[in-house]
Amino acid sequence: MSDVVIGIDTSNYRTSVSAVTIDGRIILNDRKLLPVSHGDRGLRQSDAVFSHIRQLQSVGNPLREIASSHRIAAVAASVSPADGAESYMPVFQAGKTIAMLLSSGLNVPFFPTTHQRGHLAAAAAGTIIQDLDDYLAMHLSGGTTDLLCVQGDHIRRIGYGMDLHAGQLVDRAGVSMGLDFPSGPQLEKLAAEGEEHSLLGCSMEADDLNCHLSGAEAQIRRWILEGNMSRENIAREIYSLLSRTFARMAYAGFRTTGFRNLLVTGGIASSPLFRKMFSDRISKLRCPVNPVFGKPEFSGDNAVGVALIGIHKLLQSR
Numbered sequence: 001m002s003d004v005v006i007g008i009d010t011s012n013y014r015t016s017v018s019a020v021t022i023d024g025r026i027i028l029n030d031r032k033l034l035p036v037s038h039g040d041r042g043l044r045q046s047d048a049v050f051s052h053i054r055q056l057q058s059v060g061n062p063l064r065e066i067a068s069s070h071r072i073a074a075v076a077a078s079v080s081p082a083d084g085a086e087s088y089m090p091v092f093q094a095g096k097t098i099a100m101l102l103s104s105g106l107n108v109p110f111f112p113t114t115h116q117r118g119h120l121a122a123a124a125a126g127t128i129i130q131d132l133d134d135y136l137a138m139h140l141s142g143g144t145t146d147l148l149c150v151q152g153d154h155i156r157r158i159g160y161g162m163d164l165h166a167g168q169l170v171d172r173a174g175v176s177m178g179l180d181f182p183s184g185p186q187l188e189k190l191a192a193e194g195e196e197h198s199l200l201g202c203s204m205e206a207d208d209l210n211c212h213l214s215g216a217e218a219q220i221r222r223w224i225l226e227g228n229m230s231r232e233n234i235a236r237e238i239y240s241l242l243s244r245t246f247a248r249m250a251y252a253g254f255r256t257t258g259f260r261n262l263l264v265t266g267g268i269a270s271s272p273l274f275r276k277m278f279s280d281r282i283s284k285l286r287c288p289v290n291p292v293f294g295k296p297e298f299s300g301d302n303a304v305g306v307a308l309i310g311i312h313k314l315l316q317s318r
Helices: 047-068 091-108 115-124 166-176 184-192 214-226 229-259 272-284 302-316
Strands: 005-008 014-021 024-035 069-081 110-114 134-140 145-151 154-160 203-205 210-212 261-265 289-295
Touching: 005 047, 005 091, 005 115, 005 302, 014 047, 014 302, 024 047, 047 091, 069 091, 069 115, 069 302, 091 110, 110 115, 110 302, 115 134, 115 145, 115 154, 115 261, 115 302, 134 229, 145 229, 154 210, 154 229, 166 184, 166 214, 166 272, 184 229, 184 272, 203 229, 210 229, 214 229, 229 261, 229 272, 272 289
Parallel strands: 005 069, 069 110, 134 261, 261 289
Antiparallel strands: 005 014, 014 024, 134 145, 145 154, 203 210
């Protein structure tokens, strides 16, 4: 009977539960979007917590089956968005509470981590990054636009979005165009059919380490209200802006740290179109950075990275 670690992540977008064996084999990767009514741009924290609790009930049977053929050796959960005492969000308390109850009932260790560290661990799995101690990382999602310097277990934020986050821009524009929340996959389909003219200018600060996206949102809203521009072209301009902005941030990260390998994760990074446009822009800038992407299902919110961190901590404790 092999050992497994259970990972739980309860973000603003998904309820995620995973089970990973000590040798890294994924036997459960359950990811459920939180239900959001059409026209809404997300859930209030209290509603999201309730949805997480309701959706976590459905993983009881899969976990029971896993427990019948494996030994649950530890439970891990993301308990906050990122490192730092000031990093707090109520939604993560749902996963933390369930994880602590599970670990107590099974009499196994509980290992807390952060949502951001889970993203990095999941995206790095199976790539060259997992064998590196030092690298750059970008976490691009609905709640985060971070450029990170990773050195061993230490993560330092060196650049960030100063107002609107990347995923917020995508979702707000998408909902304004009549798409469902979250809007990424639908907006990407539109963008694939659109034409790019780089009509949205990049707004950067701190030698390109930081960015602003709120001005772009205002312009996008005007385009939608005026009705003179197709949804496909608007969507394409959004992806163009994101690829140009984050390529400049990546170059700035290289100038600041000298690190060439860049792990790109978060919901935005799960988009094949963004991956291509971002990589093309890096090449066009003659930027010496090497963009590394994990599997798409490990770029968006998931609990596999949380479980992998739990495995690492468990092995360290033995």
